[in-house]
Amino acid sequence: MIFEGLAEKLQKTFKKLKGKGKLNEKDVEEAMREVRVALLEADVNFKVVKDFVKKLKERAIGQEIMESLTPGQHVIKIVNDELTELMGGTQSKISISSKPPTVIMLVGLQGAGKTTTAGKLANLLRKQGRRPLMAAGDVYRPAAIKQLQVLGEQLDIPVYTLGDKTNPVDIAKGAVEHARSYGNDLVIIDTAGRLHINEELMDELKNIRSTVHPHEILFVMDATTGQDAVTVAKTFDEQLGIDGVIMTKLDGDTRGGAALSVKAVTGKPIKFAGMGEKLDALEPFHPDRMAARILGMGDVLTLIEKAQTGMDAEKALEIQRKIKAQEYTLQDFMEQMDQVKSMGPLDEIIGMIPGLGQAKQLKNLKGAVDEKEFVHMRAIIQSMTPRERKEPKVIKDSRKKRIARGSGTRVSDVNRLLKQFEETKKMMKQLTGMEKSMKKGGGLKLPFFK
Incomplete structure (x- = not known):
């Protein structure tokens, strides 16, 4: 978490x-x-x-x-x-130019994840109605251009490149001209990094800046490197002038030092946060929501946003009806797992629910369900008869052995699944009770403000 x-x-x-x-x-x-x-x-x-x-x-x-x-x-x-x-007070958005294209320049040290972030950012902004073009300006790192082209193919987003023998300044300039000609209202420039800050790197970045006049210079930093990354961000700001930070690998940062320090040290806000490896795992950074999560108050707004993009609304309503009518089955559980899986890691989702992040009955759920676990759980449920899925109480020892054989798992795995199913039902009842209290009291009561 x-x-x-x-x-x-x-x-x-x-x-x-x-x-x-x-x-x-x-x-x-x-x-x-x-x-x-x-x-x-x-x-x-x-x-x-x-x-x-x-x-x-x-x-x-x-x-x-x-x-x-x-x-x-x-x-x-x-x-x-x-x-x-x-952490910045309020969400800090990127500046969109009134005269397209808006030019965003990504900078940072090698290994921070600039190229992947370029793809994630282009994907996120396209969902907001933009027509992005990515520019392959890293001509030094082996296969950097190819990596961006592969990302472009996966996302169906165009990539501008002149090859690794061309000056990065010319690539950036050509990309902006190309965008004007072909109707792209956004250009994201992927620049080269180094293992450490040096004069050659800074001179090149300054030349790109003075040539294309980017509307946003965003420093890409790895959250897990802590204060070292914050120090580098400060140096980049002093020498180049940055407008904000994109923090990668925030989902893997159990400490939080970089995220809590960077605004105070550099004066520049975190604008986006990388929350996983998938190409849709980049989110706008909301300081108020992050503070609430740190203090165990949950993050209902982000949870709702994830649910709106990752879940089928009709199915969600049907599940809600079944929970209230006590008709929730293992078949429903399996379908819901598939939908929740699309929203991100389960422990992160649970951490967004006020009061449930520390709940005892969820300890077995938090962090326990990975990709392989989902496959095993699906196999177990699919090895059950329709009656067993509808009435789990009929699953006694002999049935458990048959289900384990049919799914290629062990009886202990079947037992664990049944236990997780019961814990999920308890959680659903809590959520239903929370919803009732919201309707009755006119708002959500967070754990610290009862």
């Missing part, structure tokens, strides 16, 4: 505060000390942590407490507000 280590430590700290009717200065001091340690262990920049905790203390001790909140909830609300501000 994203920021898993930091999230667990912070949520543990605030759980202590939540039950207290009144907080004294000592309680606040102790909580702030734990917050500071958690952030430093998450590899957040030391100066950023110092300033962050100072702001928290000033607000926690000096502000009037809202009538609707307990003192513990008040502190948590402050942390949520400040975490959001630390």
